[in-house]
Amino acid sequence: MLFFIDETWQELGGQQVGALGAVAIPQAGYNRFCREVFAIKQKILGAEELSDAELKGAKCFANRAFRARETDAGSKLLIAAEAMFDALRKHDARTFVIWTTHADLVALRSTKTTELSPPYKQLLHDFRALMEQKAPRRLGSLNFDQRNGGSDEAAACALQNYLVRTRGARWEKHFLTVPNFTVSSVSPGLQAADLVAYLGAYNAPNAGRPELRPYMDRVARLQLSWRDEKGRLHRTIRGVSTGKK
Numbered sequence: 001m002l003f004f005i006d007e008t009w010q011e012l013g014g015q016q017v018g019a020l021g022a023v024a025i026p027q028a029g030y031n032r033f034c035r036e037v038f039a040i041k042q043k044i045l046g047a048e049e050l051s052d053a054e055l056k057g058a059k060c061f062a063n064r065a066f067r068a069r070e071t072d073a074g075s076k077l078l079i080a081a082e083a084m085f086d087a088l089r090k091h092d093a094r095t096f097v098i099w100t101t102h103a104d105l106v107a108l109r110s111t112k113t114t115e116l117s118p119p120y121k122q123l124l125h126d127f128r129a130l131m132e133q134k135a136p137r138r139l140g141s142l143n144f145d146q147r148n149g150g151s152d153e154a155a156a157c158a159l160q161n162y163l164v165r166t167r168g169a170r171w172e173k174h175f176l177t178v179p180n181f182t183v184s185s186v187s188p189g190l191q192a193a194d195l196v197a198y199l200g201a202y203n204a205p206n207a208g209r210p211e212l213r214p215y216m217d218r219v220a221r222l223q224l225s226w227r228d229e230k231g232r233l234h235r236t237i238r239g240v241s242t243g244k245k
Contacts, residue, residue: 002189013207022123061215223237
C-alpha cells in the first residue's frame, strides 16, 4: 500500500490552519493511476511530460479558477482536479485529513528528531487502521513531498524513531520504517495529496469559501470509516484540538 502525504498552512477566517492531507493507493494499481493522471494533464492542460502542469490545490481551487468556470471555456484546472478525484475513486484510493488550529500544533512537524507531533501520530494511527482492515499481509510505504534537506531529514528521523521505538505498537508489521521524500512534480500521488490537504484545511470552523464544498465532499466520500470493538464510529477526516494522542 502506498501512502502519499502533504502539508498545508493557510490563514482562514482570521485563524491559522495547518492540515495534513494524504491518499492511500494500492501498489498494484499505482502505475495505471499514474498513466491516467498523465493522460488527464496531457488532454486538459497540454502536458508533454509527467512533470508538466503540476496539480496543486492553491492553483486548482484559487478564486480565479472559479471565476473562469463561469466563462464558456471553463476552468481547465478545476476540470483536471475533478478528473483526478475520478481516478482516485477508480483505483480504490482512500483519503486522510488531520487539520488543526491549535497554536502549538499548527506547524504540524516537530523540530525534535526524537519527538513526533500529535497530528502525525494521529495520521499514522489512521494509516494503521487501513492496513489492518484492507491490507493485513502487506506493508505500507510512506511518501512525502520533498521540501528542504534539513527539515525533511528531521521529519524523517522523528517518524522513523516513532515507528521503531514505540513499544508494543509493532509498526514494522504494517509499514516500511524508512520514509521516502520525492519531488511532487513527478509524483501523481503527491499531487493528489496536495489537493486533499488544501481542501482539508477548510474543515476548520469559519473557514469560508462555500464553493469548495462539492470538492470537499468528494474527498470525504473517499475517506476510511470503521467501528471499533465498542461500536464507536471512526473516520479519517478529523481535527486535532489538543496536544495529546
